[in-house]
Amino acid sequence: MPQNAGKRLVEAIGKQLERIEYFSSAENISPNLAVHELRKTFKRMRALLKFYNDFPVEFPPEFSTQIKYFGRSLSIMRETFVNLQLFEKVAATNTLIAERKIKNAKEKLTDRNKEIIERGFFESETYLPMQKFAGNLQLLMENIAISLPSVNQIIGQLEYSYKQSFDNYLKLGPDSDAIIIHELRKKLKQLYYQFDFIRYVHPRFFRLKTYHLNNITEQLGEDHDLFVFLTDLIENRYDFTDEELQILENQVQHLREINRIKLFPRLKQFFSEQPEVFNLKLQEIFKVPVV
Numbered sequence: 001m002p003q004n005a006g007k008r009l010v011e012a013i014g015k016q017l018e019r020i021e022y023f024s025s026a027e028n029i030s031p032n033l034a035v036h037e038l039r040k041t042f043k044r045m046r047a048l049l050k051f052y053n054d055f056p057v058e059f060p061p062e063f064s065t066q067i068k069y070f071g072r073s074l075s076i077m078r079e080t081f082v083n084l085q086l087f088e089k090v091a092a093t094n095t096l097i098a099e100r101k102i103k104n105a106k107e108k109l110t111d112r113n114k115e116i117i118e119r120g121f122f123e124s125e126t127y128l129p130m131q132k133f134a135g136n137l138q139l140l141m142e143n144i145a146i147s148l149p150s151v152n153q154i155i156g157q158l159e160y161s162y163k164q165s166f167d168n169y170l171k172l173g174p175d176s177d178a179i180i181i182h183e184l185r186k187k188l189k190q191l192y193y194q195f196d197f198i199r200y201v202h203p204r205f206f207r208l209k210t211y212h213l214n215n216i217t218e219q220l221g222e223d224h225d226l227f228v229f230l231t232d233l234i235e236n237r238y239d240f241t242d243e244e245l246q247i248l249e250n251q252v253q254h255l256r257e258i259n260r261i262k263l264f265p266r267l268k269q270f271f272s273e274q275p276e277v278f279n280l281k282l283q284e285i286f287k288v289p290v291v
Contacts (some may be wrong), residue, residue, distance in 0.1 A: 005201075006146040008113035009051060012178040012197055013141055014063060024127035031117045032081045038130070039074040042067050042106065047193035051157050066133050076122050079228050080113040086229040090251050093155040097244050105238035154198065155282050161191045163275045169267060174260070185220035192217055202285045212270050219263040226256050229269050 019041045023034045046067045052059045087109055091102045121127060149157075165187040171180055192213040199206035230252045234245060273281075 003270050004146070004289050005151075006144075006148050008200075009048065009149070009197070010141055010144060010146055013045060013048050013136070015140075016041050016048070017122055017134045017138050020130055024130045024134075025030075031121060032078075032113070034115065035074050035077045035081070035121065039078055042071050042074070043189060044193045046071070047190040048197060050161070050190065050194065052156055053157065054153050055148065058148075059140070063133075063140075065139060066129075070130060071132070073120060074139075079232075080109070080116045082225050083229045083232050084109040084113055086225060086252075087233075090248060090255075094247070094251065096247050097240070101239060101244070105240070108236075108238055120172075151286055155286055158191075158194060158198070159275070159279050161187070161194055162278050165191050166271055166275050169271050172264075172267070174264065178224060181220055182227075184225045185217055185224060188213055188220065205281070205285060212266065216263070216266050216270060219259055219266070222259050223256055223263070226252050226259075231257065 006111045020038065023029070023041070026034060046064065048075060049059060049063065049067075056212060083185060084106070091097075091106070092101065165184065168180075168184040168187050172184060195206050195210045195213065230249060233240075233252075237245065240248065241277060
């Protein structure tokens, strides 16, 4: 394990803090893009901070709580934009619903997105607490010893993340509901960010892992997005009749089925290694003596 791992971790988190500062204050990009980038940044940072789990004094749990709060707030805003995109995708191939109804629903989805962004990001000035959070964490990072965490602590976190993901995978079945699939995605996304950070130790091993994880988490995310979109469509109706809603639901469920057909073989391939085998590979990569 290179001796500069701690320094690299500090630098990696520092880059995420710079992104928070930029995307929470930039005036030359769209609000939806800012929300999307901020949401990704908080997810990556939360995954990286897991490497410091053994240092609760240096990293108080309040930081994790704040990240979770920001993530949920941004997810609500992001979902309204994704719903609009998915509706445009579904409507583009729909010939069974009147064009005026499609246009009306699109306008409502657009207005809702603008309203949620305006109310949730600008009026409430959500970006200000984000900037304060980034500033506070930056001060904390400047006082962290770059020798932390240790090799064993890094390995331990990777093993734990893989085991969590593997256990969630075992709960999965062809007919699993969206909540189970979403839980698996959250675990795998965390693992992806951690693999992406540590890939320089063994590029050949971790680059392939991150490649597969990126594809898998994108597909898991698509399933969740379609589920959220369908729920919103049914709850708010957008002036569609029951028959029209059924047509739209059939289209959405068809997209989910196609996505899952590709998803499950990839998951099976990725989890072909039991956690114990994965742990042994990590010990070999990090050259840790087997006791």
